[in-house]
Amino acid sequence: MQEFYKKALQALIFLLVVDALLAVFFVYQTFPTKTLLPVNKAGSRGHYGTYSDVVTGGGSSVRLHDNSPDRLRFDFKLKELSAYPFVAADLVFDDNKGRPVHQDWSKFGTITFVAKCAPATSMMMEVSIFDEKLSKPGDYATYVPPRTYFSCNEQGMPVTLDLGRLLIPEWWFPARKQDLARQSYKLDRVAKVMFGTSTATPRNIDGYIEISELTLHGRDYRYLAALAVIILGGWVAFGVWFFLAYSRALLASVDSKMKTNLPLVAYRQLTLEPYKDKEKASILRYIASSYTDPKLDLETVVEGTGANRYKINEVLKSELGMTFTSYLNKLRLTEASRLLTEKSNAAVSEIAYLVGYSNVPYFNKLFKEEFGCAPKSFRMLAAQRQQQEQPADSAPSEPLV
Structure with missing residues (x-):
């Protein structure tokens, strides 16, 4: 079982690491950002330009x-x-x-920047969007121009604008012969972003405006939903694997334990290797024939064999490598494992009494320590093993007495 627990721990650590990496990736995808300034860095390229009312006869x-x-x-x-x-x-x-290009802003919902200006006033931000039905490439006057307004001052104000709530100015519709009710736009082909004055900007005064930290922000909760599904699926798969692998490992452990315990039964040892030392044989036979007695203890063996306590412990240590208590429990639990397999209708408490335990919870505790599972689980595993081994090619195990 130690090897199984080692593999399970490795699988658990691997799953947690993968979940952490997936969480970082999907959270990043859920909240995407795109930095527009500085230009020509971080994948954002562009150039600046200026406009004024001079083209319409003004003098600004x-x-x-x-x-x-x-x-x-x-x-x-x-x-x-x-x-x-x-x-x-x-x-x-x-x-x-x-060469001019169009950027896809469809996954972004807001744009943020720091705005400084003098004098303090309200300014305008506008984006130019290419529309295949209306726009001519490079002729920005034909692009859809949704815009909004923001405040600024000399100290600098952080600004957050909702890209989904921009408004197309009324003058643009008759100029492009479009219905005034057609206020929708898509941010999938943005050619440029523009900052300029508004009707509230003071006249005949020298001023300036400065825009920095221009960044797009988005939210797409589908990635979080996908993350939840993937993580849940991973843990379900891990749970199924753990259950199946644990069952196989436990079955192999129980089978190995039973094969290890059976040779330790005293009467088998005596049958295979008869002891020349009659006192040793007497001690082992007495324990093997009396282990089902709940009152059996070291003093009882002393009285029943005539050997002293030291001799009994020496025999068990030298021949079996166990103390009296551990050997007695080994005999009882080994027999209990046989009875659980062969007496499928017998209650666990009945089997506990049959092998010498009057305290059922104590029996359950010792059994789990010995075989790694409770008696009821052991019975199910044994039945599963018998089904796998059918048709059986070996005779039923012999009783200990």
Whole structure:
């Protein structure tokens, strides 16, 4: 059984390690993240660009502050020379060769960043999404432009925006000849993300906006459900394996124990190897013929054989390697194992009494220590073994007396 427990422990440790690795993987998949800044690092590539109302006759100015890859910052000044003055800067996504690409944001639900600006005001964030029915590749004016607004100040504000609640501006629908009720969009082909001024941004004042730590976040609980199913399946499989392997190991252990115990029975020893020492033979025969007596003890053997206590213990130690108590229990439990196998209708308590135990719980305890299982379990294992060995080719075991 020790070998089985060693294998079971190894299997358990392996299962726990696999579960831990699966948990890390699936939890990571459940909460995916994608860092957009810094650009050209961590799999995110792109370049910055600027826009202003100059193309519509306005006079607002915008200038990228620097070309830092870990932040998008631009200086601006709105001038009221057009009906709707505005400036903006964007991050356009590229591939390794600098060609525009579309990113799939469908598994992300929110976007976070730190926004600094002066003066403190409300600003706009907009994404450009390619629509096969409406958009022309590279012509961002034809892309679907859902947007939202956020606040910022000079100290820097952490911002979290829900990507599922962006709104497409009303002016875009007539420009693209689309129904105003068509507010749905998909985030599977995002070409760029843009930050710009809003109607609340002060005019004729020098200002700036800086965006950093731009990151996408998602949640997909299907991975947790899959993790639960996989872990549950693994533990069920482990439980089935453990039960079957334990049964086989226990059956082999019981069989080995019985084969080991039977030669220790005194009358078999005497039959196979007759003792020249009559005193030794007398001691062993007396114990073998009286072990079913619940009152049998060392003093009883002394009185019944005439040998002293030292001689009795010396005989048992030298011939069998046991003390009187351990040998007596070995005889009784070996006979109990035979009776459990052959007397299938006899109660465990009856068998305990037959082999010399008046205390049934004590008998159960000793039996389990000897054979590794309770008497009832032993009986079932013995029946299972007999079924496996049919047709039997050996005669029933002989009684001890």
